[in-house]
Amino acid sequence: MERLPLRVVLAGGSGGGRELGLGGPLMRVHDPRAFFRRIGSDGLIGFGESYMAGEWDADDLTGVLTVFAEHVAVLVPPSLQRLRALWARRRPEAQRNTREGARDNIRRHYDLSNDLFALFLDETMTYSSAVFRGFPADEDLLPAAQHRKIDLLLDAAGVGPGTRLLEIGTGWGELAVRAAERGARVVSVTLSREQRALAVERVRAAGLQDRVQVLLRDYRDVEGVYDAVISVEMIEAVGHEFWPAYFRTLQARLAPGGRIALQAITMPHDRMLVSLPTFTWIHKYVFPGGMIPSVEAIAEICAHGTGNGTGLRIVSAEAFGPHYAETLRLWRERFTRRAAEVGALGFDEVFRRLWTFYLAYSEAGFRSGYLDVRQFVLESGTAATGSGG
Known part of the structure; x- marks a missing residue:
């Protein structure tokens, strides 16, 4: 030190x-x-x-x-x-993101409590990086910044009236609602029972249940063909050995001429390679089974990991890491300010320190440049075939 x-x-x-x-x-x-x-x-x-x-x-x-x-x-x-390889702890087999393992890994984080997440997220209940107009940002600006992020993704995927949209990773439903308000018909899939319950409630409250379906389903089991596919910070929970299956699903579900909008946290390729087999504090306490990709890994899998020789093409990859640092700062400050309410939900001091550390740890990753976040736009020249792995 x-x-x-x-x-x-x-x-x-x-x-x-x-x-x-x-x-x-x-x-x-x-x-x-x-x-x-x-x-x-x-x-x-x-x-x-x-x-x-x-x-x-x-x-x-x-x-x-x-x-x-x-x-x-x-x-x-x-x-x-x-x-x-001799001293680093290896990831436990139980955290592999098989269908059963993925359900358990998602449950351990996203099914903690909707009320807990509501204490530190803004009214949109959006648990991913916002896009601000400038820094420093005030907490009151977070809902608009989250809508700005969502709109960038919807615009990139060409979502409008009549669009058949597949969302992989529902969150609490804000993107699905906003897409449906544009006139799209949305199928959104999640493995979190808690998230799905609240997302369905929010869709109903918006009067959009005729345009939005929220399914409790593994991304590998999705069927149908869609004009656009959007997935926001979902790839980090997939696990590196299942990234090819994830991208096969994105491609297989996309109609000819359609677009994929993907928001992903990324890290430098050399650090990713070193981290692949390692079991970390984040894996143990926050995101079991998770792995952050590099831009190079995404590009490689898109080009060669689809199994049919055509692949996906990255059209753009816009980085905005400082916006995630700012988003995390606002979440952390709100979590700290509402610590008593977190405790009233039944979460003890050790848990509160764990989450304070997690939010600060993540913010530090983006402030240092060790982590980044990007919105990728992908295209495919092939028709939809197969089950997606």
């Missing part, structure tokens, strides 16, 4: 402390013995667990985590990086 632009205060037995570092945000380690024991035993998983346990704190948690994200390549010595 002394090599990082970070100040670390290690608590002493008599109430004093020893400060390390040369500057930057301050990290206070209240229980150094427990903190270093966890890191020695479980590495970065232990680092997050130590925060959950209250063994360290920071006034600027995002600032501290941004420093780590900016220096992720040097946190592990080169000698140990070469031996990563």
Whole structure:
């Protein structure tokens, strides 16, 4: 830690402390013995667990985590990086995104509680990056920024009156409602029972149940042909070994001349390759079975992973990572401000620290440039065939 632009205060037995570092945000380690024991035993998983346990704190948690994200390549010595396969924890077989595994992985995150998500999301209940007009953004601007993001995707996919639209990953239904308000006929699929229940309720409240179907269905089991396919931050939950099946589904469901609009979090290709087999704190506590792709991985699968030699073509890939950092800041601040209400729902202090860490950790990834988010537009020159894998 002394090599990082970070100040670390290690608590002493008599109430004093020893400060390390040369500057930057301050990290206070209240229980150094427990903190270093966890890191020695479980590495970065232990680092997050130590925060959950209250063994360290920071006034600027995002600032501290941004420093780590900016220096992720040097946190592990080169000698140990070469031996990563020997010391890094491997992902458990139970988290593979088979049909059964995917249902369980989605349930563990998205079925926590609709009321919980409503406490920190805005009124649109949109759980993906917004697109702002400028920074810094005020919380009151978040609903309009989420609609701006949705409209960009709908425009990119050419959604209008009479469009047959397939949405893979419903969320809580805002995109489906907005598409139906344009005159589209929407089939939206999700594996989350909690999300589907609220999405159906919101569709009904908007008077659009004749234009929107929300199905509890795996994306691999979708049937039919559609003029447009949209999927927002769904690929991260697919699992890298199932990415080809996911893109086969996108292509197989698309009518000739149709377009796919895909919003995806991305990471550098070299870091993705290193991360593929690794079991992380995020996998253990937040997104079991998840994996963030690189742009190169998406391009490779689009071109060669469809199994019929034609592939999908990336028309555009617009990046807007800083907008996700801002979105996450607003969510985190709202979550922190409403901590008592989170507790009233039955979520204890450890859970609240877990989610505070998750939101700050994610924000740091985008602020550091370690993560990005893009809207891809894809086209295919083939007719729809097959079941999509």
